[in-house]
Amino acid sequence: xxxxxxxxxxxxxxxxYRLPLDGEYMEISFQAHFKLLPQSxxxxxxxxxxxxxxxxxxxxxxxxxxxxxxxxxxxxxSESVKSELLDxxxxxxxLARTFIQSIYKAREKN
Numbered sequence: 001x002x003x004x005x006x007x008x009x010x011x012x013x014x015x016x017y018r019l020p021l022d023g024e025y026m027e028i029s030f031q032a033h034f035k036l037l038p039q040s041x042x043x044x045x046x047x048x049x050x051x052x053x054x055x056x057x058x059x060x061x062x063x064x065x066x067x068x069x070x071x072x073x074x075x076x077x078s079e080s081v082k083s084e085l086l087d088x089x090x091x092x093x094x095l096a097r098t099f100i101q102s103i104y105k106a107r108e109k110n
Contacts, residue, residue, distance in 0.1 A: 010035050010062055013102045017094050033063030033077075034099050046100050053092035060099050061086075 015032045018025040037045075037060065050056050061082060067075040075081050086092050 008036055011102070012065070013098060015064075015094065015098055017088070017091065019088065030064055030066035032061060032095060032098070033065075034060050034102075035062050042100070042103055045096070046104070053096040054086055056096045056099070057086055057092045058082075061095060 010033055012031050012033050015030050017028040017030075019028055020026075044050060045056055063077045064081075064085065067077070067081065067085070069075050086095075
């Protein structure tokens with residue numbers, strides 16, 4: 001089979017997040033939509049050459065499925081929802097780490 005030289009502009013990946021709550025962790029999951037970056041930028045991020053996890057997330061996070069508001073209604077992704085999501089404790093780290101792991105896991109399988 002020939003290799004078609006067309007790469008997708010984004011991909012979706014499951015996110016598993018643990019929020020500390022009253023001496024326990026609340027397990028939360030949703031689907032992130034990540035922008036697929038050029039390998040040179042992925043290498044920079046993986047080597048730690050970036051301002052912060054939040055800055056990386058501002059660059060890579062382009063959508064999310066499975067987010068709901070306090071009443072349980074689905075939330076449409078927007079810049080304000082993105083900002084609120086990234087304000088959760090440790091969320092930028094979880095998203096940035098998951099992004100890099102998803103890329104390198106694919107690399108290991110190839």
